[in-house]
Amino acid sequence: MSDREPQLDPLFRPRAVAVVGASREPRAIGHLVVKNLVEGGFTGPVYPINPQARSVRGLRAWPTIEDVPDDQLDLAVIVVPAAAVPDVLEACGRKGVRAAVIITAGFREAGGDGPEREAALRALAQRHGIRLVGPNCMGVISTDPEVSLNASFAASTPLTGPVAFASQSGALGEAILARAHELGLGLSAFVSLGNKVDVSGNDLLAHWAEDPRTRVILLYLESLGNPRRFAELAERIARAGKPILAVKSGRTAAGARATASHTGALAGLDEATTTLLEQHGVLRVTRVEGLFNLARAFASQPIPAGGRVAIVTNAGGPGIMAADAAIAYGLEMAEIGPQTRSALRALLPPSASFQNPIDTIATASPQAFGSSVAAVLADPGVDALLPIYVGPALTDVRAVAREILGAIERARGVGAGNKPVLACFMGGRADEAREVLAAADVPSYDFPEDAAQALAAMARYRRWQARPRGTVPPPPPGLQRAAALVADAPAGWLPAAQAFALLEAIGVSVAAPARVRTAEEAAAAARERGWPVVLKLDHPQLLHKSDRGAVRLGLADEDAVRAAARDMLDTIGRGLDPGPLGLLVQRQVGPGVEVLVGANSDPSVGRVLAFGLGGVHVEVLRDVALRVLPLTDRDADELLDAIRGAPLLRGHRGAPPVDRAALRDLLLRVAALVEGCPRLAELDLNPVLALPAGAIAVDVRARLE
Numbered sequence: 001m002s003d004r005e006p007q008l009d010p011l012f013r014p015r016a017v018a019v020v021g022a023s024r025e026p027r028a029i030g031h032l033v034v035k036n037l038v039e040g041g042f043t044g045p046v047y048p049i050n051p052q053a054r055s056v057r058g059l060r061a062w063p064t065i066e067d068v069p070d071d072q073l074d075l076a077v078i079v080v081p082a083a084a085v086p087d088v089l090e091a092c093g094r095k096g097v098r099a100a101v102i103i104t105a106g107f108r109e110a111g112g113d114g115p116e117r118e119a120a121l122r123a124l125a126q127r128h129g130i131r132l133v134g135p136n137c138m139g140v141i142s143t144d145p146e147v148s149l150n151a152s153f154a155a156s157t158p159l160t161g162p163v164a165f166a167s168q169s170g171a172l173g174e175a176i177l178a179r180a181h182e183l184g185l186g187l188s189a190f191v192s193l194g195n196k197v198d199v200s201g202n203d204l205l206a207h208w209a210e211d212p213r214t215r216v217i218l219l220y221l222e223s224l225g226n227p228r229r230f231a232e233l234a235e236r237i238a239r240a241g242k243p244i245l246a247v248k249s250g251r252t253a254a255g256a257r258a259t260a261s262h263t264g265a266l267a268g269l270d271e272a273t274t275t276l277l278e279q280h281g282v283l284r285v286t287r288v289e290g291l292f293n294l295a296r297a298f299a300s301q302p303i304p305a306g307g308r309v310a311i312v313t314n315a316g317g318p319g320i321m322a323a324d325a326a327i328a329y330g331l332e333m334a335e336i337g338p339q340t341r342s343a344l345r346a347l348l349p350p351s352a353s354f355q356n357p358i359d360t361i362a363t364a365s366p367q368a369f370g371s372s373v374a375a376v377l378a379d380p381g382v383d384a385l386l387p388i389y390v391g392p393a394l395t396d397v398r399a400v401a402r403e404i405l406g407a408i409e410r411a412r413g414v415g416a417g418n419k420p421v422l423a424c425f426m427g428g429r430a431d432e433a434r435e436v437l438a439a440a441d442v443p444s445y446d447f448p449e450d451a452a453q454a455l456a457a458m459a460r461y462r463r464w465q466a467r468p469r470g471t472v473p474p475p476p477p478g479l480q481r482a483a484a485l486v487a488d489a490p491a492g493w494l495p496a497a498q499a500f501a502l503l504e505a506i507g508v509s510v511a512a513p514a515r516v517r518t519a520e521e522a523a524a525a526a527r528e529r530g531w532p533v534v535l536k537l538d539h540p541q542l543l544h545k546s547d548r549g550a551v552r553l554g555l556a557d558e559d560a561v562r563a564a565a566r567d568m569l570d571t572i573g574r575g576l577d578p579g580p581l582g583l584l585v586q587r588q589v590g591p592g593v594e595v596l597v598g599a600n601s602d603p604s605v606g607r608v609l610a611f612g613l614g615g616v617h618v619e620v621l622r623d624v625a626l627r628v629l630p631l632t633d634r635d636a637d638e639l640l641d642a643i644r645g646a647p648l649l650r651g652h653r654g655a656p657p658v659d660r661a662a663l664r665d666l667l668l669r670v671a672a673l674v675e676g677c678p679r680l681a682e683l684d685l686n687p688v689l690a691l692p693a694g695a696i697a698v699d700v701r702a703r704l705e
């Protein structure tokens with residue numbers, strides 16, 4: 001892959017490490033870093049740097065980094081007070097250090113001149129070719145046995161495993177390391193990103209994409225520095241088979257920007273971020289605990305071929321809970337085949353349930369439970385299995401766990417070894433079973449819902465992987481002309497005629513309105529357009545026209561047009577500044593389905609396209625789906641099916657289906673327009689009439705920045 005980040009090797013695979021600010025005080029952060037490096041078994045030399053000390057933790061200390069007699073000093077961990085950091089970084093540069101982790105806080109996050117001091121660090125590091133992690137971070141860990149690097153002050157040392165984890169919050173990072181340890185989840189690497197002055201989450205993605213020890217990537221994000229690069233990297237990595245799981249926080253007030261347009265108001269604050277992640281194969285979870293549920297499954301189990309889940313349980317209640325959760329998370333209950341059912345009948349008492357969820361009942365022996373698991377796993381109609389066991393006090397739950405492992409082994413023997421098994425042990429002595437299963441890398445959850453959540457995410461990932469990758473079509477020929485139309489226009493809402501002209505320039509069909517000022521002119525314009533017509537009052541202060549009674553439909557002759565025009569001018573028009581007041585005369589199109597196509601800018605992810613049911617009820621129905629730009633042909637196609645009202649487009653109750661190709665084409669043209677005109681901050685085509693042949697924009701509003 002082209003995006004390889006060889007610069008991060010000195011960070012993850014340093015040959016020697018210095019800790020600058022290695023305090024003699026055992027509880028000081030600088031001291032803890034030395035302790036973690038040494039006790040973590042770092043395979044190279046560790047050099048404490050402290051002008052006041054002869055030694056730190058029995059290691060000889062050096063007054064400055066330049067005094068260290070080692071020319072392989074790749075990494076410096078900097079833990080000196082903020083004011084001393086620039087000088088230390090300079091010295092690192094002179095020494096030839098290639099990566100630095102700045103744990104010191106007190107930069108951008110401190111306000112004041114923090115941002116400038118942070119920018120100065122970036123410039124310094126660039127000048128010396130040093131990659132920087134932090135400042136204001138907890139450190140970096142790699143469990144690669146060739147390095148065994150714990151360059152952090154974390155209190156717990158992670159177990160070795162296939163999960164790489166980047167955290168934008170140091171404090172949460174600590175909590176997550178502790179929880180991962182508790183759950184037995186092994187990590188390949190951990191990075192606390194801090195203020196991201198240089199190394200970003202994207203750089204880590206690019207690095208871990210290439211790291212053979214990393215099979216799953218976990219992200220705790222507060223912001224996406226470069227959403228486009230993130231989207232590209234994530235898509236590539238997720239397609240290559242490394243799942244990315246993310247918790248993204250930040251429903252910030254800054255994002256809650258009031259906006260007058262439909263699209264802006266309809267796209268919830270965080271929805272655009274969720275859309276970006278899902279569009280590119282990243283599995284988003286809302287809670288940190290969910291991140292662990294998923295990580296444990298992805299780290300140890302194969303991805304299921306489909307979403308058909310079987311549940312084998314010895315207790316009715318938890319089985320039903322699991323089934324409910326599985327369905328709620330979007331899985332399907334597998335249909336148990338007749339052959340499997342008769343195998344189960346031979347194993348279990350007649351009072352057992354042979355339908356999914358399969359209830360072996362409480363008295364089933366560990367062997368009967370294990371054999372049932374084996375039979376169900378071998379069923380070709382089953383993609384994944386949740387064995388759920390509630391341990392009565394007297395049962396040997398270890399034996400049950402061993403039987404489950406045996407069943408998985410037998411399933412491998414009959415070619416069914418590619419099915420994930422996520423166990424759940426509840427009640428007394430569950431931890432004993434968990435221990436047995438963990439040794440064979442089978443996760444065991446405390447509650448059925450957790451297992452169902454994890455499995456559903458795996459099935460979702462499989463579905464996303466199976467989805468063909470779309471392409472972004474070349475921009476429509478009129479794009480440059482459209483951009484030129486608004487190049488010199490002042491910021492603010494465009495006059496209606498100009499907004500329509502913009503659409504026409506990129507080849508969108510519109511019911512082009514005539515703008516007139518008097519009732520007489522309106523009648524003349526209507527005659528030219530053909531009957532019936534729609535008449536609208538037009539004024540910069542009239543945003544939602546129909547709410548104000550400023551739209552008249554179905555005007556079938558000149559008299560009707562004159563009357564409607566006079567009425568609107570006399571009533572609504574009276575309260576408005578007469579200067580820009582006018583009338584729009586449009587040919588009435590339809591009948592068809594009223595849809596909305598809109599675009600706006602989301603503070604976290606950039607340009608977003610919205611599609612939904614349109615017309616006057618749009619705020620009530622809120623039936624809108626989003627895609628983050630650039631828009632592929634595949635995205636456009638999916639948008640048409642993503643709304644609840646999709647059946648209306650397919651032709652409901654005898655109505656003819658709408659022209660999907662025309663709608664898809666419209667979406668792609670609008671996306672290209674928004675991408676090609678960066679000044680276009682908001683665009684609303686509402687309604688667009690989706691017809692059996694064609695799609696025509698009937699009203700449009702556009703705002704320039």
Ligand code: COA
Binds near residue numbers: 081105
């Ligand atoms: N080079 C080498 N060593 C230096 C030095 C320099 N330029 N300047 C100071 N030192 C030594 C000191 O002699 C001291 O050693 P000693 O304790 O043996 O005397 C040690 O470095 C620490 O210096 P000190 O002045 O005591 O700083 P501190 O320990 O009070 O604070 C930080 C240093 C970096 C921990 C502190 O500034 C900080 O940023 N804390 C917050 C860290 C944080 O929360 N990060 C984010 C986590 S998510």
